[in-house]
Amino acid sequence: MDKKIEIRCRNGHCNRLFMNYYVTGNDVELNLGGFELKCEKCKRVLRLKNYTEKLLMEQSVKGVFRV
Numbered sequence: 001m002d003k004k005i006e007i008r009c010r011n012g013h014c015n016r017l018f019m020n021y022y023v024t025g026n027d028v029e030l031n032l033g034g035f036e037l038k039c040e041k042c043k044r045v046l047r048l049k050n051y052t053e054k055l056l057m058e059q060s061v062k063g064v065f066r067v
């Protein structure tokens, strides 16, 4: 399984790509709580807490997950 999920800025005018996630098929805890993402385009700063692969898959639309 090689499904890719794009993690992008939720700001509609921005839509910047933060990272690509490749689905492993295991419902892994992503442990992203320690990461801080900063959108260079619209200057939002955000932290991803308690994300799991399942949640990414459930809440992504057409392979895009917005944060």
Ligand SMILES: [Zn+2]
Binding pocket: 009, 010, 011, 014, 015, 016, 039, 040, 041, 042, 043, 044
């Ligand atoms: Zn942005």
